[in-house]
Amino acid sequence: MSNVGTVAVKIAAQRHDDPDVDTVVVWGRCGVSVLCAGIVAVTAGCVDLAAPAATENDAGPRDAATDLPGNDDVPQDLSEDLAADLPVNPEAPADVTTPVVKGPIAYWPLDEARGTRFEDRTGRTGSGWALNGAAWISTDLAANLGTENRAALRFRGGSDYAILGAAGLPSNGAPLTITLWVNAAATTVPQIFIQLTDGLRAGLALGVRGDNLVAVDGQNQILLSVPTTGAGQWQHVGFSYDGAFSHLFVDGEMKAMVRTPPPLGAVLEVWLASARGRSSFFAGSIDDIRIYERALGDVEIADIAAGAP
Numbered sequence: 001m002s003n004v005g006t007v008a009v010k011i012a013a014q015r016h017d018d019p020d021v022d023t024v025v026v027w028g029r030c031g032v033s034v035l036c037a038g039i040v041a042v043t044a045g046c047v048d049l050a051a052p053a054a055t056e057n058d059a060g061p062r063d064a065a066t067d068l069p070g071n072d073d074v075p076q077d078l079s080e081d082l083a084a085d086l087p088v089n090p091e092a093p094a095d096v097t098t099p100v101v102k103g104p105i106a107y108w109p110l111d112e113a114r115g116t117r118f119e120d121r122t123g124r125t126g127s128g129w130a131l132n133g134a135a136w137i138s139t140d141l142a143a144n145l146g147t148e149n150r151a152a153l154r155f156r157g158g159s160d161y162a163i164l165g166a167a168g169l170p171s172n173g174a175p176l177t178i179t180l181w182v183n184a185a186a187t188t189v190p191q192i193f194i195q196l197t198d199g200l201r202a203g204l205a206l207g208v209r210g211d212n213l214v215a216v217d218g219q220n221q222i223l224l225s226v227p228t229t230g231a232g233q234w235q236h237v238g239f240s241y242d243g244a245f246s247h248l249f250v251d252g253e254m255k256a257m258v259r260t261p262p263p264l265g266a267v268l269e270v271w272l273a274s275a276r277g278r279s280s281f282f283a284g285s286i287d288d289i290r291i292y293e294r295a296l297g298d299v300e301i302a303d304i305a306a307g308a309p
Helices: 002-015 076-084 141-145 298-306
Strands: 023-028 031-036 039-041 106-108 128-131 135-138 151-156 161-164 176-184 191-197 203-209 212-217 222-227 234-241 246-250 253-258 269-272 283-292
Touching: 151 161, 176 191, 176 203, 176 298, 191 283, 203 222, 203 234, 212 234, 212 246, 222 246, 222 253, 234 298, 246 298, 253 298
Parallel strands: none
Antiparallel strands: 023 031, 031 039, 106 283, 128 161, 135 151, 151 283, 161 269, 176 234, 176 283, 191 203, 191 269, 203 212, 212 222, 234 246, 246 253
16 A cells, blocks of 8 residues: 555645645545645545635635646546445345244244133234133143143134234235144034134135035135044144145145145234134134244144144
8 A cells, every 4th residue: 555655645746846835645445635734625536625824925725626636636546446445334234135934923822721811922913812702621732742731722613712813924825834733523514723814805714624624715615625533632733835835734744735825815813713703613622823924844844743842
């Protein structure tokens, strides 16, 4: 950098043959600043004038715009050298894409065991409520899962149901995964385990129909169907959509796949054990509900079904 400094000093000196004028070259990341007899000027071509004090040898202030070296006076190699020395803005974000959450964006363990209110353990979607007589039961799932699992919600299949928080859940038609444990008292009557809907016609629901586990759309049309393992026993049910294919899982194994997305629409309501609290009431128990904003792989769903943390 010393050679470049010498060139700049010579340029400034050629402009000031007055021995009383001091010339200082100041180096910085923004360019060259030349301080001449009280005049502060020239930083990357920008001129800021401060009038010098008059002296008996000076008839008046110099024209700083013509008296100081401008961009044309700086050698091309000097300008290029300074430009190369400019820092990149460290505050500029490299990527503003919102990252996908790896874990569940909603998780209801249903371990409260009392009261009508239960919580999403992630804290994202808000509280859930057990309504019209939905009751808590103790469960033997703790032995199956190898984790703490003290309770589950039981529904009679008449008019009782539960509602869940829906804030921040992915829209139907976006990649997602839903998993839950169910124990159906009967499997021949159409029943809904869980339903995600926009409150109108777009939606996705998991349930049973004619001894089959099914995934249905908002118009009650079947997207996927696989035989159930029977009534009166716990089953782990999972559904995923990866942006192209829908998958239905039973007890950690993928049982069906189709190139059909859930109907598009925002998720504004989440219902348990009924279709919007009006029909398809479920008789049985539900536990450990998880929703992800991505399609889990086969191994991940098998781990959840096996109780892996």
